Amino acid sequence: MNLSGANIDFTLLLPEISLAICGFAILLLGVTKRGKDFGFGLGLFGLIAALAFTVQQWGTLETGFFGMVTKDGFSSLYNIIFLLAGIISLLIAQTYLRAKKIDKPEYYALVLFSILGMMVMASSYDLIIIFIGLEIMSIPLYVLAGFHRFNPKSNEAGIKYFIIGAFASGFLLYGIALVYGAGATTDLRLIAANYHSMAQQAPLLLYAGVALILIGFGFKVGAVPFHMWAPDVYQGAPTPVTAFFSVGPKAAGFAALMRILDFGFDSMDEIQSVLWILAVLTMAVGNILALFQDNIKRMLAYSSIAHAGYILVALTVGGEGAVASGLYYLLGYTFFNLGAFAILTILDTRDGTDSRFSELTGMASRHPFLATLLAIFMFSLAGFPPTAGFFGKLYIFSGAVEGGFIWLAIIGVMTSFVSVYYYLRVVVACFFTKADHPFQQVAMNPYLALALIITAVGALGLGLFPSSWIDLSRQAFASFL
Amino acid sequence: MIGAEHFLIVSAILFAVGVTGALISRNLIMIFMAVEIMLNAANLAFIAFARIHGDMSGHVIVFLTLTVAAAEAAVGLGLIMTLYRRRGSVDASKFNIMKW
Numbered sequence: 001m002n003l004s005g006a007n008i009d010f011t012l013l014l015p016e017i018s019l020a021i022c023g024f025a026i027l028l029l030g031v032t033k034r035g036k037d038f039g040f041g042l043g044l045f046g047l048i049a050a051l052a053f054t055v056q057q058w059g060t061l062e063t064g065f066f067g068m069v070t071k072d073g074f075s076s077l078y079n080i081i082f083l084l085a086g087i088i089s090l091l092i093a094q095t096y097l098r099a100k101k102i103d104k105p106e107y108y109a110l111v112l113f114s115i116l117g118m119m120v121m122a123s124s125y126d127l128i129i130i131f132i133g134l135e136i137m138s139i140p141l142y143v144l145a146g147f148h149r150f151n152p153k154s155n156e157a158g159i160k161y162f163i164i165g166a167f168a169s170g171f172l173l174y175g176i177a178l179v180y181g182a183g184a185t186t187d188l189r190l191i192a193a194n195y196h197s198m199a200q201q202a203p204l205l206l207y208a209g210v211a212l213i214l215i216g217f218g219f220k221v222g223a224v225p226f227h228m229w230a231p232d233v234y235q236g237a238p239t240p241v242t243a244f245f246s247v248g249p250k251a252a253g254f255a256a257l258m259r260i261l262d263f264g265f266d267s268m269d270e271i272q273s274v275l276w277i278l279a280v281l282t283m284a285v286g287n288i289l290a291l292f293q294d295n296i297k298r299m300l301a302y303s304s305i306a307h308a309g310y311i312l313v314a315l316t317v318g319g320e321g322a323v324a325s326g327l328y329y330l331l332g333y334t335f336f337n338l339g340a341f342a343i344l345t346i347l348d349t350r351d352g353t354d355s356r357f358s359e360l361t362g363m364a365s366r367h368p369f370l371a372t373l374l375a376i377f378m379f380s381l382a383g384f385p386p387t388a389g390f391f392g393k394l395y396i397f398s399g400a401v402e403g404g405f406i407w408l409a410i411i412g413v414m415t416s417f418v419s420v421y422y423y424l425r426v427v428v429a430c431f432f433t434k435a436d437h438p439f440q441q442v443a444m445n446p447y448l449a450l451a452l453i454i455t456a457v458g459a460l461g462l463g464l465f466p467s468s469w470i471d472l473s474r475q476a477f478a479s480f481l
Numbered sequence: 482m483i484g485a486e487h488f489l490i491v492s493a494i495l496f497a498v499g500v501t502g503a504l505i506s507r508n509l510i511m512i513f514m515a516v517e518i519m520l521n522a523a524n525l526a527f528i529a530f531a532r533i534h535g536d537m538s539g540h541v542i543v544f545l546t547l548t549v550a551a552a553e554a555a556v557g558l559g560l561i562m563t564l565y566r567r568r569g570s571v572d573a574s575k576f577n578i579m580k581w
Contacts, residue, residue, distance in 0.1 A: 170519030184534035
């Protein structure tokens with residue numbers, strides 16, 4: 001790998017550039033009277049263009065801009081996850097925003113900028129670029145969480161996310177500073193190559209630095225004990241934003257964690273035991289607290305904490321097979337979690353709803369198709385075959401057993417049995433509970449239908465052909481070793 | 482003689498002050514300032530390490546993180562302003578519509 005060469009090649013950055021151009025165009029057109037309506041179209045266009053460029057980059061391995069940008073299979077797969085999450089959350093957003101009278105072009109620009117940040121995070125080996133990508137991602141997300149300006153819950157979600165996010169950034173940046181102090185570099189490739197001499201010269205700086213970096217990302221991916229912001233922010237933010245939150249930033253955090261822990265500090269053995277504890281706590285606390293929730297958004301927030309725990313299991317085991325299964329699970333999670341949130345968004349578009357379990361009663365007789373889809377997504381989240389959720393968990397836990405982490409696998413399987421209870425509560429509320437008042441009709445439109453089709457096909461398709469997808473994830477991971 | 486190590490000690494103290502301030506403070510503006518102190522502690526550490534290693538990249542990183550902190554401040558103060566207009570208070574303990 002040539003680190004000294006500049007290789008200023010802008011074609012490497014075409015996906016990011018197309019997002020940036022479309023984001024700024026939305027903002028510029030947004031100040032004119034007629035340009036306001038272009039937000040949605042331009043946003044979708046930018047995301048699809050970026051997706052096309054990313055797919056085109058698949059299979060390349062190129063480093064550019066003085067080693068600051070790396071485009072490999074790993075970054076391409078992650079970029080596809082971010083862009084899919086963006087497209088689906090944009091498709092479900094417009095109807096909701098119009099119904100709540102907050103349909104402003106800024107929304108679409110903020111989503112685009114945030115995805116740009118995620119893509120920067122996934123496409124670099126340099127800790128500082130990862131940090132800057134994280135901030136480009138987070139700053140628009142603070143605004144998006146508080147986007148419903150006249151809703152006190154949304155205000156509160158925005159401010160809570162901001163305070164916690166900035167606090168976590170402080171830890172992360174200080175951790176990077178300490179790692180820089182230990183080795184005079186922020187490049188993970190150099191750190192991996194000189195790890196042993198660094199660990200001998202400045203062990204204290206190195207360990208403290210990695211611990212702080214882990215805390216910083218722990219907040220971002222919502223790992224226990226750094227999870228307390230997630231339920232409040234998920235509940236308070238507008239529902240399409242919550243949908244985006246539960247997938248995008250989480251995947252981006254794991255992209256960075258995989259590069260940092262499985263590549264940069266691969267030789268640090270102590271990390272494994274720390275991750276073991278984090279994974280067990282995250283799975284247990286997420287799944288158990290989800291049992292007691294009345295609000296579906298809050299329940300899904302705890303469920304997304306638990307899912308972060310399953311991916312942490314893959315990170316703990318490490319190595320090609322385990323991380324590839326983690327990637328496969330993230331891809332599946334993108335589809336079935338966004339699908340569940342898409343239906344929740346459609347339900348929340350009606351007036352006077354607060355996404356409570358009791359609001360689901362009678363849905364099956366009024367909207368049998370939607371209720372069936374919701375059941376499919378819930379089964380997938382709970383991990384029933386033949387959905388993507390089942391095979392993802394199967395690969396992760398069998399990988400843990402093969403890697404010698406038998407207890408981790410046992411605890412994981414037990415906690416995911418617990419999760420069946422609260423996912424089935426949703427299905428029971430839809431299908432088997434007698435309604436005491438008629439179910440309020442929901443309005444469908446082509447965009448919502450398209451989002452539901454993409455997510456359903458993804459959730460079932462990944463489950464029906466798991467081996468070809470796991471090979472794809474393996475390919476992606478192999479590229480960065 | 483003041484060496485680079487002394488700057489590192491100051492930066493560690495600043496970081497501790499920032500973390501403590503962010504955890505115990507009730508006022509949103511104070512929490513926000515404590516977080517800024519944490520970021521600047523990291524900046525000071527970068528400069529001190531750059532000096533120790535004789536490496537320029539630490540200096541450059543500080544400019545990048547200063548820009549990031551400025552962007553964060555703009556958004557954060559905006560959010561605090563909206564909240565103050567609606568509630569007439571910046572006391573963090575009053576924002577508990579949603580239970581923890």
